[in-house]
Amino acid sequence: MRSSWIKPRLGKDNVTQMNFARNGYITEEMDFVAKKENLPSSLIMEEVARGRLIIPANINHLNLEPMSIGIASRCKVNANIGASPNASDINEEVEKLKLAVKYGADTVMDLSTGGVNLDEVRQAIIQESPVPIGTVPVYQALESVHGSIDRLTEDDFLHIIEKHCQQGVDYQTIHAGLLIEHLPKVKGRITGIVSRGGGILAQWMLHHFKQNPLYTRFDDICEIFKKYDCTFSLGDSLRPGCLHDASDDAQLAELKTLGELTRRAWEHNVQVMVEGPGHVPMDQIEFNVRKQMEECSEAPFYVLGPLVTDISPGYDHISSAIGAAMAGWYGTSMLCYVTPKEHLGLPNAEDVREGLIAYKIAAHAADIARHRAGARDRDDELSHARYNFDWNKQFELSLDPERAKQYHDETLPEEIFKKAEFCSMCGPKHCPMNSKISDESLDQLKDKLEECNTSV
Amino acid sequence: MRSSWIKPRLGKDNVTQMNFARNGYITEEMDFVAKKENLPSSLIMEEVARGRLIIPANINHLNLEPMSIGIASRCKVNANIGASPNASDINEEVEKLKLAVKYGADTVMDLSTGGVNLDEVRQAIIQESPVPIGTVPVYQALESVHGSIDRLTEDDFLHIIEKHCQQGVDYQTIHAGLLIEHLPKVKGRITGIVSRGGGILAQWMLHHFKQNPLYTRFDDICEIFKKYDCTFSLGDSLRPGCLHDASDDAQLAELKTLGELTRRAWEHNVQVMVEGPGHVPMDQIEFNVRKQMEECSEAPFYVLGPLVTDISPGYDHISSAIGAAMAGWYGTSMLCYVTPKEHLGLPNAEDVREGLIAYKIAAHAADIARHRAGARDRDDELSHARYNFDWNKQFELSLDPERAKQYHDETLPEEIFKKAEFCSMCGPKHCPMNSKISDESLDQLKDKLEECNTSV
Numbered sequence: 079m080r081s082s083w084i085k086p087r088l089g090k091d092n093v094t095q096m097n098f099a100r101n102g103y104i105t106e107e108m109d110f111v112a113k114k115e116n117l118p119s120s121l122i123m124e125e126v127a128r129g130r131l132i133i134p135a136n137i138n139h140l141n142l143e144p145m146s147i148g149i150a151s152r153c154k155v156n157a158n159i160g161a162s163p164n165a166s167d168i169n170e171e172v173e174k175l176k177l178a179v180k181y182g183a184d185t186v187m188d189l190s191t192g193g194v195n196l197d198e199v200r201q202a203i204i205q206e207s208p209v210p211i212g213t214v215p216v217y218q219a220l221e222s223v224h225g226s227i228d229r230l231t232e233d234d235f236l237h238i239i240e241k242h243c244q245q246g247v248d249y250q251t252i253h254a255g256l257l258i259e260h261l262p263k264v265k266g267r268i269t270g271i272v273s274r275g276g277g278i279l280a281q282w283m284l285h286h287f288k289q290n291p292l293y294t295r296f297d298d299i300c301e302i303f304k305k306y307d308c309t310f311s312l313g314d315s316l317r318p319g320c321l322h323d324a325s326d327d328a329q330l331a332e333l334k335t336l337g338e339l340t341r342r343a344w345e346h347n348v349q350v351m352v353e354g355p356g357h358v359p360m361d362q363i364e365f366n367v368r369k370q371m372e373e374c375s376e377a378p379f380y381v382l383g384p385l386v387t388d389i390s391p392g393y394d395h396i397s398s399a400i401g402a403a404m405a406g407w408y409g410t411s412m413l414c415y416v417t418p419k420e421h422l423g424l425p426n427a428e429d430v431r432e433g434l435i436a437y438k439i440a441a442h443a444a445d446i447a448r449h450r451a452g453a454r455d456r457d458d459e460l461s462h463a464r465y466n467f468d469w470n471k472q473f474e475l476s477l478d479p480e481r482a483k484q485y486h487d488e489t490l491p492e493e494i495f496k497k498a499e500f501c502s503m504c505g506p507k508h509c510p511m512n513s514k515i516s517d518e519s520l521d522q523l524k525d526k527l528e529e530c531n532t533s534v
Numbered sequence: 535m536r537s538s539w540i541k542p543r544l545g546k547d548n549v550t551q552m553n554f555a556r557n558g559y560i561t562e563e564m565d566f567v568a569k570k571e572n573l574p575s576s577l578i579m580e581e582v583a584r585g586r587l588i589i590p591a592n593i594n595h596l597n598l599e600p601m602s603i604g605i606a607s608r609c610k611v612n613a614n615i616g617a618s619p620n621a622s623d624i625n626e627e628v629e630k631l632k633l634a635v636k637y638g639a640d641t642v643m644d645l646s647t648g649g650v651n652l653d654e655v656r657q658a659i660i661q662e663s664p665v666p667i668g669t670v671p672v673y674q675a676l677e678s679v680h681g682s683i684d685r686l687t688e689d690d691f692l693h694i695i696e697k698h699c700q701q702g703v704d705y706q707t708i709h710a711g712l713l714i715e716h717l718p719k720v721k722g723r724i725t726g727i728v729s730r731g732g733g734i735l736a737q738w739m740l741h742h743f744k745q746n747p748l749y750t751r752f753d754d755i756c757e758i759f760k761k762y763d764c765t766f767s768l769g770d771s772l773r774p775g776c777l778h779d780a781s782d783d784a785q786l787a788e789l790k791t792l793g794e795l796t797r798r799a800w801e802h803n804v805q806v807m808v809e810g811p812g813h814v815p816m817d818q819i820e821f822n823v824r825k826q827m828e829e830c831s832e833a834p835f836y837v838l839g840p841l842v843t844d845i846s847p848g849y850d851h852i853s854s855a856i857g858a859a860m861a862g863w864y865g866t867s868m869l870c871y872v873t874p875k876e877h878l879g880l881p882n883a884e885d886v887r888e889g890l891i892a893y894k895i896a897a898h899a900a901d902i903a904r905h906r907a908g909a910r911d912r913d914d915e916l917s918h919a920r921y922n923f924d925w926n927k928q929f930e931l932s933l934d935p936e937r938a939k940q941y942h943d944e945t946l947p948e949e950i951f952k953k954a955e956f957c958s959m960c961g962p963k964h965c966p967m968n969s970k971i972s973d974e975s976l977d978q979l980k981d982k983l984e985e986c987n988t989s990v
Binding site for chain 2: 192217280287390393423443446454457490502506521
């Protein structure tokens with residue numbers, strides 16, 4: 079689809095959606111997104127120009143079906159996949175990608191750190207993916223020098239970043255906001271630095287006693303990104319790894335730098351979103367969202383959870399979906415899912431499913447709470463089907479139809495029960511929806527009650 | 535334990551905790567609860583007297599370990615169990631009770647509607663239960679006249695209510711707030727009346743064209759309750775069954791009546807909590823909690839969920855845990871769990887586990903967000919264990935240690951990995967907690983940075 083769109087752009091200095099938008103040009107991607115979101119193309123263009131909406135769409139990702147991330151559009155969900163040295167292979171990762179897309183992932187990040195050829199798995203994923211693919215280049219930069227912080231140079235980072243761009247990666251987590259002067263603020267935390275990329279950069283800065291190369295070379299990265307229209311996902315290396323560390327000086331100092339970098343990227347007309355926590359108690363979530371909007375001039379916010387308690391290993395998809403739903407309601411643009419395996423191991427296919435549905439719930443609930451036009455239509459339709467005992471329609475309208483049907487059929491599998499006016503929860507005699515009161519009866523009752531009142 | 539406490543109370547007209555509290559007497563139950571909650575006994579007494587805290591403790595439930603429900607104490611979780619005509623038997627229900635208690639249910643409701651001898655299953659559950667047991671007597675009232683609304687009399691309701699009291703039921707859902715004049719307000723809803731008990735009473739009122747017998751005979755019920763210290767759980771028959779119906783006139787009209795009844799019960803020194811929704815969009819949850827406090831003079835609020843979207847069949851424990859956590863944060867005292875089988879079938883043992891842990895997360899997150907003293911201690915302890923790679927300690931401090939261990943061991947089962955400085959998520963080289971920066975290094979860095987700044 080995109081080949082013909084992109085052809086005329088080839089050879090241009092700056093092919094970003096933001097550059098086109100700021101020059102008053104509505105791209106095919108903007109039109110496509112406008113239809114998807116049921117919004118005017120002109121609004122999409124204005125929001126992209128303003129930096130409040132991004133369309134992560136690398137010109138080398140030709141089979142991409144463009145989508146948007148920003149407060150004007152629906153709340154989005156990202157799924158992380160990727161092999162680790164202990165588990166998985168290329169085929170398994172491509173399967174996870176397909177599963178993620180099936181269950182509604184709006185973007186997918188390939189966080190592979192080993193166990194496979196990193197370039198090959200990334201290429202395979204991009205080729206198969208209709209949704210934007212994000213990556214974290216720092217892992218591979220370190221891998222490219224066999225894990226030696228000492229040998230890792232500034233150019234190594236930029237080399238890998240450009241390689242990802244060439245392959246068609248739509249957005250990259252760039253940990254440029256972590257400055258050497260932020261590091262002493264980490265003292266007193268319970269869990270220190272919990273960002274993998276951030277941890278590598280912290281080690282690098284300490285070892286070399288030099289400023290973060292992704293910060294000092296930020297303009298060079300912008301030059302690379304504008305050639306491919308790769309979008310920044312500014313990484314939050316100092317995100318809290320537990321409730322105790324939430325909203326502390328370290329986190330907020332980095333957030334301020336992320337705001338500066340947002341505006342610096344915008345000077346290059348390069349698209350930006352900003353990553354956020356993590357682990358945050360419920361009463362601090364609104365503060366975190368508002369603060370990001372303020373510091374980062376309303377660039378789209380992209381949060382990981384946040385988990386609202388630390389004591390839920392095995393169920394972190396649930397504790398983080400609570401935080402994610404609230405973050406979405408307060409105005410976060412994309413929610414990065416967390417699976418039941420978080421903090422315990424690499425997720426498998428079933429974990430991807432569980433994590434994604436939890437986050438589809440969170441994002442959808444956020445859209446409803448924000449009164450987004452039409453957001454509740456599907457809920458109302460399902461509720462009508464429920465009241466009318468149209469079981470198949472209920473399943474169909476569910477976020478995970480197979481699961482809904484499977485659970486229903488566990489006790490009442492026979493086809494006849496798909497029209498039954500009950501399920502096994504209450505049985506045939508006690509379903510309250512079984513004894514409907516018609517509108518006519520209610521009107522008659524009303525009249526009768528009014529007569530009685532008058533006669534008193 | 536309670537036999538000796540209760541002996542001197544036998545034969546008294548009014549044995550409720552509220553009656554004792556209002557007479558300035560601190561019962562053994564209040565002392566017990568005070569220790570559990572780490573609060574002064576005098577405060578417990580004052581809150582019980584004020585009606586803002588309840589201790590559901592029927593004098594015939596001798597093996598009960600008393601607990602409290604109210605804004606001064608920790609947020610609580612209820613688990614519903616019970617057989618339906620399509621599934622389950624007595625042993626299975628007793629097993630579900632034990633499982634519910636194991637996973638941290640603070641109270642358990644037996645909602646059996648058939649398939650078993652209702653009296654026997656209730657007796658078996660009470661005998662085995664260290665936590666308060668709640669019931670909904672309306673189901674059995676209808677059952678006692680073989681399902682005939684026509685033959686069902688006011689006295690039938692009271693007869694069953696007293697029977698439950700005699701058996702030792704600690705609280706009963708009494709649908710007294712649904713008045714005949716509320717019924718016309720149901721018109722225009724998508725899902726009508728979704729309370730099973732409420733549905734029966736609506737049918738009864740329509741059929742007989744008479745006021746709700748639980749309302750007209752409310753003082754008689756108070757007289758029964760004060761003999762046993764059974765607590766009211768005032769049922770919300772008109773709770774919304776979908777987002778569309780949330781916070782509508784029907785719901786709010788009934789809530790007003792529930793407030794009147796709360797104060798009427800208090801005149802008898804009978805304990806009360808008030809039930810709440812249901813299905814509520816996130817942006818209406820705070821309103822619902824505040825409104826209940828206002829209408830019901832701060833009697834403890836006990837909500838079912840609420841679900842924040844209707845399109846999550848198979849995952850309603852998650853969509854409702856989001857609403858429950860927020861409701862708890864805003865001041866709800868007890869959260870009634872919802873299992874993954876909600877709207878689809880009768881929950882089995884695994885569903886009880888999934889539902890309960892989701893709600894333990896919600897209640898705990900609410901306690902943290904309310905800044906309850908010590909609420910975050912366990913989180914901090916687990917985070918320390920996490921940072922120190924003490925896997926066994928992490929499992930131990932989790933809400934579901936078996937699940938946490940099982941998930942971890944799925945990829946790294948060998949005992950040696952219980953001390954490993956990584957899990958399969960990131961592998962041995964990429965765990966950010968693996969490259970800790972010591973406080974000394976951070977201090978040195980700080981000094982070095984300050985020197986550089988001075989020299990500039």
